[in-house]
Amino acid sequence: MRPDFWHQRWQRGEIGWHSDAINRHLTQYWTALTPRPDGRVLVPLCGKSLDMLWLAGRGHRVVGVELSRLAVEQFFRENELDARCTDLSPLPFSRCAVDEVEVLCGDFFDLSPELLIAGDAGGIDVVYDRAALIALPPPMRPRYAGHLAELLRATGTSGVAAESLLISLDYDQTQMTGPPFAVTDDEVHALFDAAFEVECIGSFDALSEHPRFAKRGLDALRENIYRLRLRT
Numbered sequence: 001m002r003p004d005f006w007h008q009r010w011q012r013g014e015i016g017w018h019s020d021a022i023n024r025h026l027t028q029y030w031t032a033l034t035p036r037p038d039g040r041v042l043v044p045l046c047g048k049s050l051d052m053l054w055l056a057g058r059g060h061r062v063v064g065v066e067l068s069r070l071a072v073e074q075f076f077r078e079n080e081l082d083a084r085c086t087d088l089s090p091l092p093f094s095r096c097a098v099d100e101v102e103v104l105c106g107d108f109f110d111l112s113p114e115l116l117i118a119g120d121a122g123g124i125d126v127v128y129d130r131a132a133l134i135a136l137p138p139p140m141r142p143r144y145a146g147h148l149a150e151l152l153r154a155t156g157t158s159g160v161a162a163e164s165l166l167i168s169l170d171y172d173q174t175q176m177t178g179p180p181f182a183v184t185d186d187e188v189h190a191l192f193d194a195a196f197e198v199e200c201i202g203s204f205d206a207l208s209e210h211p212r213f214a215k216r217g218l219d220a221l222r223e224n225i226y227r228l229r230l231r232t
């Protein structure tokens with residue numbers, strides 16, 4: 001998916017993935033991870049997800065990364081958060097932040113460890129991936145997994161094994177074109193096994209929760225929850 005695809009989706013308001021509720025798998029499975037109480041959470045491809053506010057409400061510092069300026073503006077405006085935004089040029093990013101929540105507006109693949117920890121922000125303890133991996137077409141996924149591991153290795157907190165909560169979808173890819181794309185269990189292992197210990201900690205029949213995908217032709221849909229732990 002090229003950046004233009006996502007910019008157009010935001011311009012047209014075609015953001016069917018966005019939810020006005022906190023993700024139920026996040027609230028259920030967060031305790032399966034072991035972040036420090038004030039640990040920092042990276043939310044790649046964050047959109048305007050309210051899950052970031054839930055994480056901040058748990059005491060975490062949150063850093064989202066999002067391509068669309070519109071999404072970032074809507075996130076802060078709709079939640080009545082008076083964010084301060086700074087243009088970070090010549091880096092291809094701007095940063096909007098308020099209290100414990102910041103969003104870096106730019107391309108995740110351009111994100112460097114130095115930018116992530118700039119200003120003594122500290123290392124990343126946990127990644128929260130809901131609809132990020134599955135937003136990417138197959139050729140981009142190895143790059144995504146590799147970049148994530150590299151960022152975590154470079155910004156990790158000593159003595160803390162960085163973790164990730166990954167919420168993924170699997171379905172028959174011949175029945176519907178992505179995004180969201182189907183990512184099989186085998187692919188999750190192929191993508192992450194080299195750098196992470198990978199464990200599937202939940203798996204759900206999800207079609208009834210997502211009727212729009214039934215309308216697009218799916219006759220089965222599974223939502224799989226993974227805990228990834230960075231290998232030391």
Ligand SMILES: C[S@@+](CC[C@H](N)C(=O)[O-])C[C@H]1O[C@@H](n2cnc3c(N)ncnc32)[C@H](O)[C@@H]1O
Nearest residue numbers: 006017045046047049066067107108130131135
């Ligand atoms: C399917 S949406 C999911 C958003 C969010 N995770 C959620 O659960 O609501 C994918 C988001 O990733 C953003 N995006 C796509 N490619 C990106 C990239 N390379 N870097 C940063 N954001 C990206 C899109 O603009 C879009 O908001």
